[in-house]
Amino acid sequence: MTELPERRLMLVHAHPDDESINNGATMARYAAEGARVTLVTCTLGERGEVIPPELRHLSGAALGQHRLGELKEATRALGVEDVRLLGGAGRYSDSGMMGLPDNDDPGCFWQADVDQAAGLLAEVVLEVRPQVLVTYDENGGYGHPDHIQAHRVAMRAVELAADAGWSVPKVYWNRVPRSVAEQSFARLHDDLPGLPFDKAATVDDLPGVVDDGRVTTAVDGGAHAAAKAAAMRAHATQITVAEPYFVLSNELAQPLFTTEYYELVRGGRPAERESDLFAGVGAEEAS
Ligand SMILES: [Zn+2]
Numbered sequence: 001m002t003e004l005p006e007r008r009l010m011l012v013h014a015h016p017d018d019e020s021i022n023n024g025a026t027m028a029r030y031a032a033e034g035a036r037v038t039l040v041t042c043t044l045g046e047r048g049e050v051i052p053p054e055l056r057h058l059s060g061a062a063l064g065q066h067r068l069g070e071l072k073e074a075t076r077a078l079g080v081e082d083v084r085l086l087g088g089a090g091r092y093s094d095s096g097m098m099g100l101p102d103n104d105d106p107g108c109f110w111q112a113d114v115d116q117a118a119g120l121l122a123e124v125v126l127e128v129r130p131q132v133l134v135t136y137d138e139n140g141g142y143g144h145p146d147h148i149q150a151h152r153v154a155m156r157a158v159e160l161a162a163d164a165g166w167s168v169p170k171v172y173w174n175r176v177p178r179s180v181a182e183q184s185f186a187r188l189h190d191d192l193p194g195l196p197f198d199k200a201a202t203v204d205d206l207p208g209v210v211d212d213g214r215v216t217t218a219v220d221g222g223a224h225a226a227a228k229a230a231a232m233r234a235h236a237t238q239i240t241v242a243e244p245y246f247v248l249s250n251e252l253a254q255p256l257f258t259t260e261y262y263e264l265v266r267g268g269r270p271a272e273r274e275s276d277l278f279a280g281v282g283a284e285e286a287s
Contacts, residue, residue, distance in 0.1 A: 007035035007278050010130035010168075012121065012154040014109070014146035015045035015094060016071035017235040021246075022141075022174045022207075023134060024078055024228030025221020025258045026277070031079035032224065035278075038082040038128045039075060040121060042150050043109050044068055047094040047102055049249035050237045058237065064090065067237060074234035077227050082128070086153070087120045095145040103145055110145040117149075118156035125161035130168055131281045133158060134262065137173040141207030158266065169281055171266035176257070177212040178203070184255035188245060192253065196242050201252035210263065217262040217274040225258040232256065 009030050013019045019027065019039050031037045044064030050056045058066050068089060075083045086092060095110035096102030103110050109117075125133070135154035140147025151173075158168050181203045188200050203209060221228065225243070232239045232246060240247050244256045262277065264270065270279065 007033075007281070008038070008128055008130040008132070009035055009277065010038045010040065010125065010128055010133045012133065012135040012150055012157075013039065013041050014136075014140070014144065014150045015043055015048065016041055016067040016074070017045065017048075017232070017238045018147075019071075020074045020078070020228065020231035020235060021239070023260055024074075024231045025224045026134075026219045026260045027075075027080050028078045028224035028227040028231075029219065029221045030277075036082065036128065037078075037080045038084070038124070038130065039080060040084050040086055040124055041071060042086045042117075042153065043092050043094045043146055044085065044089060045094050045238070047096040048238055051240055051249050052236060055237050061090070063237070064093070067235070070235045070237060074231035077230040077234055079227065084124060086117060091120075092117065095149070098143055098145050109149050112149065112153070114149070114152050114156055117153045118160055121153055121157035122160035122164065125157055125168065126164055126166050129166045132170045132172065132277045133168045134172045134174065134277070137175075137208060137263075141174060147207075169267050170264060170277065172217065172262035172264055172277060173208070175208045175210055175215050175261045175263045176206055177215045177261055178209055179212050180257075180261065181206050181209045184257070188253060188255055191245070195245060195253060197245065197247050197251065197253035199252050201250075201254045205252060206254065214263050215261050215273065216264040216270055217277060217279075219260050219262070219277060220258075220275060221260060222258045228258060229256065
């Protein structure tokens with residue numbers, strides 16, 4: 001019998017909650033299948049808006065610590081054990097939304113030296129040797145400074161790691177195909193009267209939406225929908241879930257996707273849409 005190569009997936013995210021919203025089903029699926037799933041989160045989300053009134057007293061470092069607890073609970077729900085904060089918890093702080101004075105805080109991730117932060121991430125890449133790395137597109141999916149910076153740091157870390165001996169075979173950006181987004185929001189509008197949410201977001205509010213042709217990969221995580229919903233619920237300061245929908249602090253309902261979509265940006269672009277992030281990863285890349 002030929003042994004399957006051990007599969008290693010790394011995800012780079014800006015704040016606690018991004019991993020569950022974007023990739024929760026994917027993470028749960030690969031963890032359940034025995035792949036090593038490594039999450040690197042770059043900040044503790046200290047500037048996030050808190051939804052539950054009873055937790056609104058939390059801000060700054062106290063909120064960061066609370067969100068670290070939420071992250072641990074969420075990743076436990078996903079079956080993911082390898083969870084790291086870039087440079088250690090608190091090394092980089094949340095930069096807040098674009099254009100706010102928060103962005104000028106010298107300790108915030110937006111002000112980080114990209115090469116320095118990428119060097120820290122490259123150390124993790126060299127240790128874990130992932131065959132697959134997932135992060136955001138160059139706009140961070142929707143323009144949040146920490147998401148843009150996570151993209152820059154992740155892409156630079158891939159270059160640095162390649163120079164130092166581990167070339168990540170496949171790098172993906174989080175995506176949603178426009179047709180899927182449009183159909184999901186049409187369904188949401190029909191369902192809204194029966195939901196505990198008053199208003200719906202729009203396709204334009206959704207990060208990473210692109211024309212269908214750019215999406216190379218769809219990972220069906222339907223069997224892990226409950227784990228994804230549980231992980232999102234664990235981020236109670238940030239998310240309210242009513243499956244198959246949820247809201248963030250803006251209180252605009254949006255779909256909770258259990259098939260998650262990706263665009264392959266490093267590695268040979270497949271002729272047909274893949275259903276597995278590890279498709280085509282050879283045995284030579286297994287060690
Ligand atoms: Zn975020």
